[in-house]
Amino acid sequence: MLLSVDNLTVRIGGRAIIDNVGFSVGHGELVGLIGPNGAGKTTLLKACLGLTRASGNVHVMDTPLARMTPLQRARAIAYLPQEHEIAWAVAVRHVVGLGRQPWRECSAFGDYAGGQIIARAMERMGVDTLADRRADTLSGGERARVLIARTLAQATPLLVADEPVAGLDPAHQIALMEVFGSLLREGRSVVCSLHDLGLAARWCTRLVMLAQGHIIADGPPSSVLTPQNLRQVYGVEAFFGHANGGPVVMPTGLSEK
Numbered sequence: 335m336l337l338s339v340d341n342l343t344v345r346i347g348g349r350a351i352i353d354n355v356g357f358s359v360g361h362g363e364l365v366g367l368i369g370p371n372g373a374g375k376t377t378l379l380k381a382c383l384g385l386t387r388a389s390g391n392v393h394v395m396d397t398p399l400a401r402m403t404p405l406q407r408a409r410a411i412a413y414l415p416q417e418h419e420i421a422w423a424v425a426v427r428h429v430v431g432l433g434r435q436p437w438r439e440c441s442a443f444g445d446y447a448g449g450q451i452i453a454r455a456m457e458r459m460g461v462d463t464l465a466d467r468r469a470d471t472l473s474g475g476e477r478a479r480v481l482i483a484r485t486l487a488q489a490t491p492l493l494v495a496d497e498p499v500a501g502l503d504p505a506h507q508i509a510l511m512e513v514f515g516s517l518l519r520e521g522r523s524v525v526c527s528l529h530d531l532g533l534a535a536r537w538c539t540r541l542v543m544l545a546q547g548h549i550i551a552d553g554p555p556s557s558v559l560t561p562q563n564l565r566q567v568y569g570v571e572a573f574f575g576h577a578n579g580g581p582v583v584m585p586t587g588l589s590e591k
């Protein structure tokens with residue numbers, strides 16, 4: 335397993351924000367973490383990375399997270415935080431290049447493949463044409479894509495992304511899900527939180543549905559995105575259909591209270 339989580343609990347101010355959660359991620363999976371605002375998605379992702387104090391067990395590639403050094407963690411998991419901020423007045427290529435930092439001293443020759451990996455990451459995210467632009471002058475969507483390119487340059491088996499499609503237009507949202515799909519074919523895996531149920535239904539190989547710190551459902555999108563679950567967890571009614579060779583799920587209104 336790339337990631338396995340057992341009995342994970344995060345308490346803040348006496349409240350269990352994440353309550354005894356367990357799930358695992360194997361190779362070649364695109365796991366969508368879904369759930370309403372405040373469900374605990376960001377807290378769960380941070381706890382999986384050791385960025386939030388938690389009780390329970392997290393293993394990354396069968397090693398307890400607590401026993402991994404920061405460098406081992408950085409070579410195993412890339413993380414895209416929810417906030418897409420770039421404060422530095424440096425070129426885009428240097429921001430993306432930060433993803434290579436964990437690999438700088440991996441051989442006597444240094445990170446000799448790094449330049450190509452950075453170029454490929456920028457190309458994959460369609461930011462190669464922005465390579466020499468000052469990163470702090472980009473639009474919100476451009477900035478988001480540059481930060482995703484940085485995580486791709488990290489070339490880790492697992493990518494954890496908190497709302498990676500936020501701020502992206504429809505074409506870039508689909509392009510990103512296709513990039514994630516291409517990572518799966520390389521045997522890598524992605525765990526990402528999503529609010530767009532349509533993207534979750536169409537692109538994720540598995541969904542984990544969270545509400546009030548508990549996992550409500552975990553399985554293929556068709557078994558998680560049911561009318562009952564959407565009503566119970568989000569309080570919405572939805573249209574379910576098929577188009578262009580894949581499922582379509584679109585919230586259409588609030589459920590009756």
Ligand SMILES: Nc1ncnc2c1ncn2[C@@H]1O[C@H](COP(=O)(O)OP(=O)(O)OP(=O)(O)O)[C@@H](O)[C@H]1O
Pocket residue numbers: 346347351369370371372373374375376377378
């Ligand atoms: N440091 C903190 N102190 C107090 N409460 C916190 C803290 N961090 C998170 N919370 C609370 O924990 C709950 C879960 O927050 P979290 O950010 O994990 O939710 P989320 O599912 O990612 O939400 P969203 O979809 O709105 O981003 C929320 O009620 C939030 O207010």
